[in-house]
Amino acid sequence: MSDIIETDDAAAAVGAYSQAVATDSLVFTAGQIPFTPDGDSRADASIAEQTELVLDNVENVLAEAGCELSDVVKTTIFLADIDDFDEMNETYADHFDEEPPARSAVQAGALPKGVGVEIEVIAAK
Template structure:
């Protein structure tokens, strides 16, 4: 099955040898999105909630470029540099998703690109 790359200028450009997302059949694999402002290429300033909102907004833009929405996401991966901020991240996620919620993992990592405190990736099924 061929891979179809997905790209939008409304999310940060890939900073390595990968696509913002790839469609294989009716499944779309969305690469990790960090809190980078796509207009400036810079990390947004602010607390974990601000960073999470920017990353979810970036993910939403890629979902829409692939012809889907957050209602089509079946799995989400959250990556935080401080698991002590889980409650704040969880509250932001609740603003973006509705029931039935996607499956999810939350992983504390030692570092993220450009010094971000949060990253999100996802798998979406459309059609």
């Protein structure tokens, strides 16, 4: 059995998907992009600023599910340009400095709404 997780404290889903789905032991977030909870895009901001907003969204979705960033066991990061990896990684490391989760980071052909970064996570409850 699973529960749909939704919060007004993160960017709303922009399609036919949920912000996250929780099972008894895991939370799976959808890819979060740099949109404010009010729906304003920050696609024109630096990758560091986009990453910060994305991780804020991730954190708020996880909070709705009763989790926090320290519960994350796996992240997947999609970058519009892999050359932005170092800048993204500096901001990311501020949020996952002790015992960071497993991670994959790839350059995607294109990201939704012209953003530079999208992050999805799996957290253990």
